[in-house]
Amino acid sequence: MPAATACPITLTASDRHHLKKAAYGHKTEHQARIRAQIVLHAARGRSNARIAAEIRLHVDTVRTWRGRFAHGGLPALADRKRSGRPARFTPVQVAETKALACQLPAEAGVPLSRWSCPELAAELTARGIADSISASTVRRWLREDALKPWQYRSWIFITDPDFRAKAQRVLGLYARTWQGKPLGADEYVISADEKTSVQARCRCHPTLPPGRARAMRVNHTYGRGGALAYLAAYDVHAAQVSGRCEKTTGIEPFMNLVTQVMSQEPYASAKRVFWVVDNGSSHRGKRAADRLSAAFPNAVLVHTPVHASWLNQVEIFFSAVQRKVVSPNAFTDLTQVGDRLRAFEDRYNATAQPFQWRFTTSDLDDLLARLSRHTSAGRQEESSVALAA
Incomplete structure (x- = not known):
């Protein structure tokens, strides 16, 4: 019988950015790192056997995660959901928590510059959104949604025309x-x-x-x-x-x-x-x-x-x-x-060994494209505010 053909993998700029971050991030879990490396190798056109030899995995493991990504994209690299204890909080309560975390404390009349998870939990209880909720529960929700309102990052627009x-x-x-x-x-x-x-x-x-x-x-x-x-x-x-x-x-x-x-x-x-x-x-x-x-x-x-x-x-x-x-x-x-x-x-x-410099011209183009989208969105928002005024 003819051998099965490996699923072809084509990455978008966004997919490549997230996969490289997962494959080389210092805080990435081991399983997520391995899965991201499999997909990145597959995107370069390598066979399942070669990927398995390079990463030291069984070829069936490589075939499984390559196939899952080919049919489901990035979400398919996560573990499938398993049955567990019934949820204590409703999706509406989770959404209201994340919405509150997206607001500046001053907008809610709270004299703080940033939210912390204990303060968010206290505010949710005070507003009657939840009868009682722990800071660890709030932290878990925000971590799953990539929101960390107690952190902030400074940044700057590109000013160099070249x-x-x-x-x-x-x-x-x-x-x-x-x-x-x-x-x-x-x-x-x-x-x-x-x-x-x-x-x-x-x-x-x-x-x-x-x-x-x-x-x-x-x-x-x-x-x-x-x-x-x-x-x-x-x-x-x-x-x-x-x-x-x-x-x-x-x-x-x-x-x-x-x-x-x-x-x-x-x-x-x-x-x-x-x-x-x-x-x-x-x-x-x-x-x-x-x-x-x-x-x-x-x-x-x-x-x-x-x-x-x-x-x-x-x-x-x-x-x-x-x-x-x-x-x-x-x-x-x-x-x-x-x-x-x-x-x-x-x-x-x-x-010393040379640094493993992984930022390429493709990453540069992806970065400039993301910044361009942010700049365009900011200008549209400023125009909307000006028209409303």
Whole structure:
């Protein structure tokens, strides 16, 4: 008998976004992560047997979840409902709870800036929506509906008119391409930036190491020993860092970092070295690009879009420095800070691997499409308000 053909999988931009978030999210449950990875592999046209070998699953498991997604989409990846205890609350009560959570407390006459689950539970009881309800029940409802009224996020509209073009250039360099052509073996990509105000805080009492049933204890009071700026240049594909400490940031300290990197091999004799930087004052605009190319003809300055420092991979390294070197901050003076940073560079370079950068141009297009929809909806709402006024 002929072998059964695997179900073809085609993803929309929204499906791909949710699946990648589930497949690589740190807080995703293991089962949800595996199912998302199966679908993503299937969307690339891979066979069930190959997917099973790569993820180390039985081929029947791969076939099951591939088929469920093909016939039911994202909702089909969830566990099917099972019978249980009869519901204590009606769907109307659940809907009224979520509607209240969507309102600002000030609109309900409550002197709060944000709702918490205990406060929502008390408000539901006060309004007679429920005779009694626990905060954990409210929390479960909102978690299932992705509403967390006790949290908030700040955000900003894209203001750079060339956002896509600039972001695409940076993403292309991470994929070892420039202007549609692959980079040569003698071309390198450097991600550089400054970490400002790394302080030396001398604790008034020594830090106590972890003990039996006790976490490490860091004394709250400290004396200030000054601050320095840490400048780093990260080779994106070799995962090597060159850094230096300066008294402050600025054009001269940044050019000192460039000179330190470009005067050593393999960058000194490279055909081109691309420097990916943000729009900080030390390396902003065409003047900075001209200054860099005048000092080093084989250096090319590439700016990220405005308000898009998250596209700069050196920021990931700086987050590791903050977690592993700076916090908790307990240094006697700035010399100790500099020595610790240099020692960490040597330790990092000995074992580091390139970052697994997963944000591609397809993800960029999906992001811009979502932002465009939000912008259009906001403008329509403003127009409606203006007409009503």
